[in-house]
Amino acid sequence: MHPLLNDIRLVAFDLDGTLIDSVPDLAAAVDAMLADLSLAPAGETAVRDWVGNGSHQLVARALQAGLGTTPDPAMLERAHERFLYHYHQAPCVRTRVYPGVVEALSALCSRSVIVTLVTNKPQAFIAPILTALSLDDYFRATLGGDSLAEKKPHPAPLLHLAARFDVAPVNCLMVGDSRHDVEAGKRAGFRTLAVPYGYNHGEPVASSQPDGVVESLGELV
Structure with missing residues (x-):
């Protein structure tokens, strides 16, 4: 397997932009939410640059673009509720697993590595999406952005998993597509591996200086 996996006992994967391309369904929910507020649709291209910091930030960025100003907290909460409603209706219609x-x-x-998932997506969406894409059996544990008090780029979710499975951080690997994944991994003492095809706010993920970059996760085999 890939040299970065030497002595690795636990791997934490990001979800959106790393394992799956979920933007088509996220963009549909964002545009439906904006329509509820009589705002123009954002479209997939814009949403690709907004994904990665959890659903509240996604909605805030969409409102900022649609309104041309920062939304007030009450409007943001209403819009977030509408986004969650629409996303719940169809979280995995056009979402696809990356090659x-x-x-x-x-x-x-097969090599008895502990495979886990750490995403900033709300926990409620994780199981339905993994099940729909036939990925659910691979993961020993999953954490969403609302599972703990902190989410990536804070190291708490990664340290939580390392402690849960009694694995030293030095024997853990964080795999993601964004600077937030790399930062979380470094702060937790994990090795870090990045993929360049995901969602990183329009920036090359290599600029975050992960320990390695692979064009496809198939290179890990």
């Missing part, structure tokens, strides 16, 4: 993902997850599990 190489299934092969990588299968290979890690």
